[in-house]
Amino acid sequence: xxxxxxxxxxxxxxxxxxxxxxxxxxxxxxILPLTYGADPLLSMTFLISIxxxxxxxxxxxxxxxxxxxxxxxxxxxxxxxxxxxxxxPGRALGLGVMSSFVxxxxxxxFLVLLTSPIAKLSSKFGPFEYxxxxxxALVLIAxxxxxxxxxxxxxxxxGIFLSMPGINAATGAARLTFGITDMNNGFxxxxxxxxxxxxxxxxxxxxxxxxxxxxxxxxxERVLLKVRDFGHFFWNLLRxxxxxxxxxxxxxxxxxxxxxxxxxxARSVSxxxxxxxxxxxxxxxxxxxxxxxxxxxxxxxLIAMGLPGSVMEAVLLGALVIHxxxxxxxxxxxxxSMVYTIMGAMFLANIAMAIxxxxxxxxxxxxxxxxxxxxxxxxxxxxxxGSFALSNRLFxxxxxxxxxxxxxLLEARKIPLAPFVIGFVLGPIAExxxxxxxxxxxxxxxxxxxxxxxxxxxxVALFMLLLPLIRQAMSKQKGGAA
Amino acid sequence: MILWHVVATGLIVCLVVxxxxxxxxxxxxxxxxxxxxxxxxxxxxxxxSDTFVRTLQKGFLxxxxxxxxxxxxxxxGGGGTIGSRDVKDAKPDGYRILCHHNAxxxxxxxxxxxxxxxxxEPIALTGAMTMVVVVREDSRFADLQEFLQEAKQTPxxxxxxxxxxxxxxxxxxxxxxxxxxxxxxxxxxDGGADRYSRILGGHLDAGIFSLSEYLDFRSxxxxxxxENIRAIACLASKRRPAIPDVATALEQDIPVLxxxxxxxxxxxxxxxEVLQVLASALEKAMLNETVQSELTRLRIxxxxxxxxEFRQVLAETAAAFExxxxxxxxxxxxxxxxxxxxxxxxxxxxxxxxxxxxxxxxQEEPALGSHSSTEDxxxxxxxxxxxxxxxxxxxxxxxxxxxxxxxxxxxxxxxxGGLMTKWQRQHWVILFQIAVLTGMGTNxxxxxxxTTTLP
Numbered sequence: 006x007x008x009x010x011x012x013x014x015x016x017x018x019x020x021x022x023x024x025x026x027x028x029x030x031x032x033x034x035x036i037l038p039l040t041y042g043a044d045p046l047l048s049m050t051f052l053i054s055i056x057x058x059x060x061x062x063x064x065x066x067x068x069x070x071x072x073x074x075x076x077x078x079x080x081x082x083x084x085x086x087x088x089x090x091x092x093x094p095g096r097a098l099g100l101g102v103m104s105s106f107v108x109x110x111x112x113x114x115f116l117v118l119l120t121s122p123i124a125k126l127s128s129k130f131g132p133f134e135y136x137x138x139x140x141x142a143l144v145l146i147a148x149x150x151x152x153x154x155x156x157x158x159x160x161x162x163x164g165i166f167l168s169m170p171g172i173n174a175a176t177g178a179a180r181l182t183f184g185i186t187d188m189n190n191g192f193x194x195x196x197x198x199x200x201x202x203x204x205x206x207x208x209x210x211x212x213x214x215x216x217x218x219x220x221x222x223x224x225x226e227r228v229l230l231k232v233r234d235f236g237h238f239f240w241n242l243l244r245x246x247x248x249x250x251x252x253x254x255x256x257x258x259x260x261x262x263x264x265x266x267x268x269x270x271a272r273s274v275s276x277x278x279x280x281x282x283x284x285x286x287x288x289x290x291x292x293x294x295x296x297x298x299x300x301x302x303x304x305x306x307l308i309a310m311g312l313p314g315s316v317m318e319a320v321l322l323g324a325l326v327i328h329x330x331x332x333x334x335x336x337x338x339x340x341x342s343m344v345y346t347i348m349g350a351m352f353l354a355n356i357a358m359a360i361x362x363x364x365x366x367x368x369x370x371x372x373x374x375x376x377x378x379x380x381x382x383x384x385x386x387x388x389x390x391g392s393f394a395l396s397n398r399l400f401x402x403x404x405x406x407x408x409x410x411x412x413x414l415l416e417a418r419k420i421p422l423a424p425f426v427i428g429f430v431l432g433p434i435a436e437x438x439x440x441x442x443x444x445x446x447x448x449x450x451x452x453x454x455x456x457x458x459x460x461x462x463x464x465v466a467l468f469m470l471l472l473p474l475i476r477q478a479m480s481k482q483k484g485g486a487a
Numbered sequence: 488m489i490l491w492h493v494v495a496t497g498l499i500v501c502l503v504v505x506x507x508x509x510x511x512x513x514x515x516x517x518x519x520x521x522x523x524x525x526x527x528x529x530x531x532x533x534x535x536s537d538t539f540v541r542t543l544q545k546g547f548l549x550x551x552x553x554x555x556x557x558x559x560x561x562x563x564g565g566g567g568t569i570g571s572r573d574v575k576d577a578k579p580d581g582y583r584i585l586c587h588h589n590a591x592x593x594x595x596x597x598x599x600x601x602x603x604x605x606x607x608e609p610i611a612l613t614g615a616m617t618m619v620v621v622v623r624e625d626s627r628f629a630d631l632q633e634f635l636q637e638a639k640q641t642p643x644x645x646x647x648x649x650x651x652x653x654x655x656x657x658x659x660x661x662x663x664x665x666x667x668x669x670x671x672x673x674x675x676x677d678g679g680a681d682r683y684s685r686i687l688g689g690h691l692d693a694g695i696f697s698l699s700e701y702l703d704f705r706s707x708x709x710x711x712x713x714e715n716i717r718a719i720a721c722l723a724s725k726r727r728p729a730i731p732d733v734a735t736a737l738e739q740d741i742p743v744l745x746x747x748x749x750x751x752x753x754x755x756x757x758x759x760e761v762l763q764v765l766a767s768a769l770e771k772a773m774l775n776e777t778v779q780s781e782l783t784r785l786r787i788x789x790x791x792x793x794x795x796e797f798r799q800v801l802a803e804t805a806a807a808f809e810x811x812x813x814x815x816x817x818x819x820x821x822x823x824x825x826x827x828x829x830x831x832x833x834x835x836x837x838x839x840x841x842x843x844x845x846x847x848x849x850q851e852e853p854a855l856g857s858h859s860s861t862e863d864x865x866x867x868x869x870x871x872x873x874x875x876x877x878x879x880x881x882x883x884x885x886x887x888x889x890x891x892x893x894x895x896x897x898x899x900x901x902x903x904g905g906l907m908t909k910w911q912r913q914h915w916v917i918l919f920q921i922a923v924l925t926g927m928g929t930n931x932x933x934x935x936x937x938t939t940t941l942p
Contacts, residue, residue, distance in 0.1 A: 034531070034561075129688055130688065131685075131688060131689075131690040132690065153837075153840060155833055155836040155837050155840055156837050156840070158833050159830070159833035159834055159836070159837045162826060162829050162830045162833055163830055165826050166823075166826045166827055166830045169822070169823050169826065171564075171565065172565050172566055172568075172599060178597075178598075178599070178651075178652075179565075179599060180823060181823060186572055186600075187569075189564070189565040189568055189569060189599075189600075190563075190564030190565045190569045191564075193564075207874075208871045208874070208875060209871075211867065211870050211871040211874055211907060212866050212867055212868050212870070212871045213866060214867055214870065214907060306684075319531070319534075320531075322680075323534060323537070323538065326538060326785075338707060377907065378904045378907035378908045378914065378918070379904065379917065379918065379921055381903070381904075381907065382899065382900040382901075382903040382904045382907075382921070382922075382925070383900065383921060383925050385878065385899070385900075385903065386896055386899065386900060386925050386926075386929060387929070389878075389881070389882065389885075389896075390929050390933060394933065396561065396562050396563050396564060396569070397560050397561070397562050398562065398569070398573075399882065399885065399886045402882050402885075403882065406875075406878060406879065406882065409875075410875070418841075420837070432826070436822055437675075439822075440675070440819045441674055441675055441676075443819050444646075444672065444673070444674040444675065444819065445646045445672055445674045445690065445691075447643055447672060448819075
């Protein structure tokens with residue numbers, strides 16, 4: 006029974022993860038009421054499987070259609086889609102699945118071995134520490150997805166700016182709403198994301214409709230990877246998984262940032278950073294290993310302290326509470342069976358994910374080969390319904406359309422979208438923590454630089470920002486000498 | 488291909504039959520309620536309010552309290568104001584009601600919205616939660632009085648977790664007022680989990696928890712004192728059996744009470760008979776055994792009141808909050824201007840850069856997904872624009888309720904598909920099948936499987 010639930014849950018998760026407009030969060034929230042009457046252990050097994058599947062499934066559409074099914078797979082589009090277009094969709098997906106699998110297992114190991122010591126560490130982080138950590142991640146904006154620093158920065162800051170309307174988390178006051186009460190809730194991530202990527206890409210596909218043949222076909226090439234590949238990617242896999250796990254641990258940062266950070270780090274240490282973004286295998290490996298690793302990471306504070314790290318986790322927390330269990334310091338004593346169920350479910354769901362993805366890959370690739378006039382309107386319908394179902398408001402659908410147009414215009418002016426989304430996600434977190442810090446320090450900014458941890462993050466951030474410039478200067482010097 | 492036609496046609500027939508049956512099922516001549524009642528929860532699924540409403544929903548179902556089911560709709564955001572406005576502006580027919588707590592009072596006082604409880608018809612009060620003030624186990628404060636005395640001696644030094652504008656914020660202000668001269672540094676903190684981790688990390692000196700949050704987060708005795716929490720006051724009128732050692736604030740000479748009850752509201756102008764039907768059903772639901780045991784497990788008191796008694800509670804709470812309402816204190820600069828400024832500067836930079844690039848002979852690299860060679864296909868920007876236009880009309884039609892969802896969606900899919908195929912005849916049959924399948928299919932999945940509403 007449990008095993009069947011894991012397979013069904015993972016498959017469902019992969020499905021909603023892959024369809025733009027449907028997300029794992031939505032599925033878990035909607036399935037939650039159905040589990041009220043069921044056995045708590047089985048319900049949790051099912052929900053965890055959905056979670057694992059949903060984070061992984063996004064990569065399919067990200068790679069094949071350049072429509073990330075979930076926020077976590079935005080970075081995968083950077084190298085996955087070019088690689089697929091170059092005629093290697095099977096290899097791209099295979100790499101993604103393998104990396105997701107390894108990432109999941111590495112973070113699972115952390116989850117099993119180190120849950121309580123690690124969880125304690127995360128409470129040492131105060132608002133200023135979070136702020137500087139987020140600043141560090143924001144600086145990574147400058148290093149991904151674009152050739153031009155000003156354009157990436159512009160895109161990133163535009164994202165931050167557009168995340169600002171609505172009720173300010175720190176002061177409770179509404180701002181930038183222009184008197185429109187619907188704006189009190191600001192722009193929600195899901196409609197923004199669907200707009201920027203799915204709607205934008207559909208418009209693009211319609212324009213290029215008569216392009217000869219469909220570029221993406223999964224031929225008879227090998228999908229399974231050779232043992233040699235594991236050796237080749239060993240360090241990248243390990244590094245990205247560890248980064249993903251650690252970022253997953255920090256509440257509120259989530260899978261999106263895990264993959265961005267791992268991707269930029271992989272690029273920084275790479276001998277050929279210019280290849281990233283053009284269909285580089287290491288790019289896919291880093292992004293996918295990290296976003297799956299965040300799951301294990303995020304479960305650590307959830308189980309050990311009852312702190313949800315993402316929206317999806319918050320719903321999982323709700324699920325536990327409904328079943329009469331409060332995650333937190335007492336869960337280990339009160340119901341150890343639940344703790345081991347969660348851990349076991351995550352392990353098995355990872356295996357199920359890898360098998361299901363590998364088996365269904367050929368079929369999935371076929372779906373994307375359907376004639377566009379049949380496929381695109383259906384995806385559009387899902388985009389509309391998905392945006393609406395988020396909080397039952399038509400306003401979100403208009404937001405989705407608006408951002409679809411914005412994304413189209415930005416890309417037409419060659420402004421990359423990935424920094425926009427990162428800014429949009431991270432801006433509010435940075436602002437909230439800075440505000441909280443200022444509230445408790447009575448308006449003084451000093452603790453940002455006097456705190457050891459936050460100073461460390463800021464230094465790293467500064468270094469990351471300057472690194473491309475230093476590199477440029479150095480290569481110019483070399484070029485000049487030669 | 489034949490297989491596809493058979494399957495598609497079969498599915499279409501099934502869905503159309505199901506769809507038509509829905510229309511014959513509704514009979515408007517029967518007395519209220521003759522269709523499902525939508526309960527708006529202004530917070531996300533899985534949260535405290537959501538859990539509470541769904542627990543009661545179970546009671547409704549078990550005891551068959553109403554001839555029609557309750558449907559829970561989560562309209563989250565804006566600190567509960569998005570959902571409350573939704574119901575305020577709904578038709579006053581009793582088919583869309585709201586379950587919301589004290590935040591409905593505090594939202595108006597903190598000027599987030601311009602309406603309070605007076606904009607609704609109160610139905611009933613169900614279930615109340617005791618609130619406690621919590622510090623870290625090794626804190627130097629033995630009780631709340633000591634804490635507030637120190638806040639008087641060293642004003643603005645002690646940090647207290649409470650979201651600005653939320654009920655806990657007004658309670659924090661009341662606490663300050665109870666000891667003249669005391670000043671706390673009130674730091675926003677939403678959610679018990681957030682307050683818990685920040686108290687443990689030493690980033691907050693104290694915070695307000697609900698009783699159930701406190702009992703859940705408190706570790707067993709023997710945990711190192713810097714990894715545990717302790718309640719220093721209970722904000723109820725008398726001590727609670729679950730925490731017999733925690734003195735009430737009243738005992739400590741601090742006249743502050745806070746209990747978070749769930750209030751049920753209907754839009755202004757809802758007929759009295761309808762309110763009465765709902766109130767008596769809610770009263771019976773609170774007596775259901777399953778509901779009682781679930782709520783006890785969630786440590787929610789089984790309070791129930793309606794009519795005059797309920798209005799009394801509302802008036803008292805509103806008066807207490809109003810007394811504490813002070814000018815918003817803020818030492819946070821306005822970040823919107825900073826970010827807005829940076830965006831404008833960068834925009835200028837980008838424009839300048841592309842201007843310079845154009846001047847130079849350097850060839851621009853093609854952006855991702857676009858193609859430098861245009862010979863092998865014709866671009867069709869007009870088709871894309873037309874499709875986008877259809878999409879806008881579609882969403883507008885949905886918003887105006889001019890067409891049922893399934894039909895509007897089918898038409899949208901058909902039109903966009905048609906535009907893309909240039910209305911070539913060989914695509915018509917399949918497009919038509921896909922259109923009907925998508926329209927009816929999504930309608931089926933969302934209303935029957937996920938039991939949510941559609942535009």
